[in-house]
Amino acid sequence: MTGDLFDALPDAPGEAQPLAEGAWLFPALARADAAALLAAIQTVVDAAPLRHMVTPGGHTMSVAMTNCGPLGWVSDARGYRYAPTDPHTGQPWPVMPDVLRKLSMHAAERAGYPGYEPDACLINRYAPGARMSLHQDKDERDAAAPIVSLSLGLPATFLFGGMTRADRPQRYRLAHGDVVVWGGPSRFVFHGVAPLARGHHPEVGDHRYNVTFRKVT
Numbered sequence: 202m203t204g205d206l207f208d209a210l211p212d213a214p215g216e217a218q219p220l221a222e223g224a225w226l227f228p229a230l231a232r233a234d235a236a237a238l239l240a241a242i243q244t245v246v247d248a249a250p251l252r253h254m255v256t257p258g259g260h261t262m263s264v265a266m267t268n269c270g271p272l273g274w275v276s277d278a279r280g281y282r283y284a285p286t287d288p289h290t291g292q293p294w295p296v297m298p299d300v301l302r303k304l305s306m307h308a309a310e311r312a313g314y315p316g317y318e319p320d321a322c323l324i325n326r327y328a329p330g331a332r333m334s335l336h337q338d339k340d341e342r343d344a345a346a347p348i349v350s351l352s353l354g355l356p357a358t359f360l361f362g363g364m365t366r367a368d369r370p371q372r373y374r375l376a377h378g379d380v381v382v383w384g385g386p387s388r389f390v391f392h393g394v395a396p397l398a399r400g401h402h403p404e405v406g407d408h409r410y411n412v413t414f415r416k417v418t
């Protein structure tokens with residue numbers, strides 16, 4: 202299928218696509234709520250600005266990040282961890298907006314994980330060229346709850362691999378309003394994002410937002 206044909210697909214949610222056991226891609230699941238979701242992200246960013254965190258190895262991340270909810274994911278020279286306050290402002294992270302929380306619960310339920318109650322919500326902003334190398338989400342104590350991941354704005358190539366870094370990842374295009382859920386046997390799958398291609402999204406501009414929900418405690 203050509204890129205043009207793909208872009209011409211309708212905005213309505215498509216059929217759920219299984220990625221692996223316990224992992225699903227829901228095309229356009231959040232498309233109808235995109236404006237409200239983007240407004241909610243902006244309220245979070247206004248209170249807790251996006252910033253480029255530094256890895257324990259001293260590398261500045263290309264993705265700009267902030268958080269909302271009881272716990273926020275942070276990285277610095279001391280390591281990766283979840284923290285109740287924003288090291289930038291010294292304040293608790295902004296409350297997780299209802300529209301975001303409910304979207305994550307709805308997507309988790311669709312994927313077979315009812316009763317999802319995320320306590321951490323990481324907001325990632327990708328500019329062209331920004332990427333996320335293959336990693337596992339494993340800083341969370343609760344391994345039973347899935348990861349829920351919302352994409353808005355410019356499309357990205359999502360890399361979804363196996364249980365070891367050496368497993369060759371599958372590549373999926375994630376577009377505006379797409380939601381991915383992975384849990385159960387897929388909970389610790391290696392995943393990442395290829396360098397974002399330049400582009401312009403009519404509602405979001407020159408960026409991609411990814412919002413990742415986790416249940417940490």
Ligand code: SIN
Pocket residue numbers: 325333350359392393394411413
């Ligand atoms: C992440 O793994 O935290 C981000 C994934 C994405 O941007 O789609």
Ligand code: FE2
Pocket residue numbers: 336337338392
């Ligand atoms: Fe991740």
